[in-house]
Amino acid sequence: MKSNTGELYFKSYLMREKIIGILEKNSVPLFFLLLSLMGFYFSGLSTTFVTNQVITRFIRNGVLVLALIIPIKAGMGLNFAITLGALCTHAGIIIALNHSLEGVSGVLLILGSSILLALIAGYLIGLALNRARGKEMITSIIIGFLGNSIFQIIFMAGFGTVIPIKNKGIALSRGVGVRDMVDLSDFRKLLPGELTPEFMGVDIPIPMIIIVVSLGSLIHYILSTPFGLKVKAVGESYKNSKLLGIDSDMVRIKAVIISTVFAAIGQFIYLQNIGIANVYSAQSNADIFSSAAILAGGATMKNSSVKNAFLGIFLFHTLFIVSPQAGQNIFNNPALGEYFRSFIAYGTIAFAIVMNLRKSVDSA
Amino acid sequence: MHNKLSQIIIAVFLIILIISAFILGMDLSRLFNDSISKFLMNGILVLSLIPMINAGAGINFGLPVGVVAGLLGMCISINMRLNGISGFVTAIFFTIVVGWILGEVYGRILNNSRGREEVTGTFIGFSFIFLMNFCWTLIPFKNREMLYPIGGKGLRPKIGLNNYFKGILDDFLLLKLGSIEVPIGSILFYLVICLFMGFFFKTVRGRVMIAVGENIRFCRASGIDVARVKIDAVILSTIIAGIGICVYSQSYGFVELYNSPMMMAFPAASAILIGGASRNRTYISEAVIGTYLFQSIYLLSSPIANEVLLPEVSEIFRMMISNSIILYALLKQKGGKDEV
Numbered sequence: 001m002k003s004n005t006g007e008l009y010f011k012s013y014l015m016r017e018k019i020i021g022i023l024e025k026n027s028v029p030l031f032f033l034l035l036s037l038m039g040f041y042f043s044g045l046s047t048t049f050v051t052n053q054v055i056t057r058f059i060r061n062g063v064l065v066l067a068l069i070i071p072i073k074a075g076m077g078l079n080f081a082i083t084l085g086a087l088c089t090h091a092g093i094i095i096a097l098n099h100s101l102e103g104v105s106g107v108l109l110i111l112g113s114s115i116l117l118a119l120i121a122g123y124l125i126g127l128a129l130n131r132a133r134g135k136e137m138i139t140s141i142i143i144g145f146l147g148n149s150i151f152q153i154i155f156m157a158g159f160g161t162v163i164p165i166k167n168k169g170i171a172l173s174r175g176v177g178v179r180d181m182v183d184l185s186d187f188r189k190l191l192p193g194e195l196t197p198e199f200m201g202v203d204i205p206i207p208m209i210i211i212v213v214s215l216g217s218l219i220h221y222i223l224s225t226p227f228g229l230k231v232k233a234v235g236e237s238y239k240n241s242k243l244l245g246i247d248s249d250m251v252r253i254k255a256v257i258i259s260t261v262f263a264a265i266g267q268f269i270y271l272q273n274i275g276i277a278n279v280y281s282a283q284s285n286a287d288i289f290s291s292a293a294i295l296a297g298g299a300t301m302k303n304s305s306v307k308n309a310f311l312g313i314f315l316f317h318t319l320f321i322v323s324p325q326a327g328q329n330i331f332n333n334p335a336l337g338e339y340f341r342s343f344i345a346y347g348t349i350a351f352a353i354v355m356n357l358r359k360s361v362d363s364a
Numbered sequence: 365m366h367n368k369l370s371q372i373i374i375a376v377f378l379i380i381l382i383i384s385a386f387i388l389g390m391d392l393s394r395l396f397n398d399s400i401s402k403f404l405m406n407g408i409l410v411l412s413l414i415p416m417i418n419a420g421a422g423i424n425f426g427l428p429v430g431v432v433a434g435l436l437g438m439c440i441s442i443n444m445r446l447n448g449i450s451g452f453v454t455a456i457f458f459t460i461v462v463g464w465i466l467g468e469v470y471g472r473i474l475n476n477s478r479g480r481e482e483v484t485g486t487f488i489g490f491s492f493i494f495l496m497n498f499c500w501t502l503i504p505f506k507n508r509e510m511l512y513p514i515g516g517k518g519l520r521p522k523i524g525l526n527n528y529f530k531g532i533l534d535d536f537l538l539l540k541l542g543s544i545e546v547p548i549g550s551i552l553f554y555l556v557i558c559l560f561m562g563f564f565f566k567t568v569r570g571r572v573m574i575a576v577g578e579n580i581r582f583c584r585a586s587g588i589d590v591a592r593v594k595i596d597a598v599i600l601s602t603i604i605a606g607i608g609i610c611v612y613s614q615s616y617g618f619v620e621l622y623n624s625p626m627m628m629a630f631p632a633a634s635a636i637l638i639g640g641a642s643r644n645r646t647y648i649s650e651a652v653i654g655t656y657l658f659q660s661i662y663l664l665s666s667p668i669a670n671e672v673l674l675p676e677v678s679e680i681f682r683m684m685i686s687n688s689i690i691l692y693a694l695l696k697q698k699g700g701k702d703e704v
Contacts, residue, residue: 132695135480135694138483138694139695142694145630146687146691149680156676331501333518339501340498342494343494343497347495350488353483354476354477
């Protein structure tokens, strides 16, 4: 009898330890879940509306968030230079519209040219980040800013002077520079609308969900290939993997290239889903919101997975959708909800950087 | 003076700009006046980066924290309806108080991510701006000139200083030599801050700060409280940044709240880097030269670009210059060290 109670105690102890372990491990996602639920409660929005919105956001932002996974695995932290990958897509779109290509051929040209540009950009970013090892994140932020300026110079001043205008519809009336807003509705209709069944008032766009999920599986697959194992080894220790005969620098460059290409594809999916693009500013905040989303899903500066990415999008974007309305209802001021969500986005990143680096500082 | 190359490039660029301004027949004395006033406007913000760089915490991309301290100081002073010198002095006083507190907290957070202060600071700065946006809306300030005209709740994004301390330093002892104006008051204030910094780095505490920046392991081994020294450096940087924004605002004539401090760190960082600062040691002279070069380029490139190129391009071009300089400085040190 006595041993039985002892065993019971032991079991309950194990159980408690296990629960605490799970809670600790998932503290960030749980925090976001709590915030989202509170926001949802105060916003008074309907479940159908929020679910519809979250599904749309999942499609729009999914691939951009996936782009962050491999650089994190390679020990480079968050790659804020994914904005540059997104700009490659903008360049591709301008090229396609300039040649007045529509439909499938247009999409193929956009994807082809943006992926090509992303390969080049990714290689250059990789070289830069290898030089700035240990300071990848701040460097990638500055690269993002710089890339933005270069893009603007090319398409504001170069378009019409150096690059010949073939389609007057996308140029500004003065004859130099691309218009701010370009219409992408031709590309939007590509995927048949009949495949969007409605389930209890929620639209489920199956083709797009399949695309995002399969790109997620692709990342998952890449991480299980020999290359993926090398990435993990480099992420564990740059020097040790070098001693093992892995070309660590090359692995890091490849990781950034994959990230940039995924960002380019992700931005295309994002823009074609919206149907209209501001070529100069649609990419801004892509880095911040994607990073905040993957961290909300439980990723750290050292480890992340497709699961973190997908979970994070749901949690972060639920909060994103409900907070302005919640701000309106609690403080009678929708701006406060917007400040709150921006604070959460930046604050999550700051928190994650401090928390993850604390251990490495203590050991150093 | 480690960064000779970029200094030479920028100086040559500036000379080209001056020559082209001359060829385009611009009013050179007005440009000179503007360059002096821009230099004095931004000078102290750039100086504020020095303590953290010297303590080995890198460039303070969390400059918005200090800027917010200054904004809060000014708002408190305006709320008390103090004008003239008493208003400015009160603003500086509250800036120092707020900056001290914020600097202590900010320094403690940064100490947890040693070696990566720059990226941590960037995000602490950004997130702090949004946290403060809450406060700008909710703190019950009473002075109606600060609040939104309609509703009367929440501070307005741009508070005019005409009735308070606009130009308190700029108009003090304004010397006019023909068409050239020399704001002696602002120059004196700037010199006082420079001398204070120079003096501080001559004292024992200042020397210890430099030592920590140069060799943290040695300092720890010799029993120096490294964490405390770094926090002190952050406090100093934050307070001076706060004073810097006070000087900026009195010259500009407006207190800009909400998202305006968002991008302030980057021009300041590139200014000090142009001056020749390395990311672990810098001198006051470098900050002074850098600010003048950078602000002159900022000033000159815009009218010239208007004449030669398209108007929007000048702003983009300046952003490009400023970010290229920061990127160059980040890449110049070959990687390989995980902790500085």
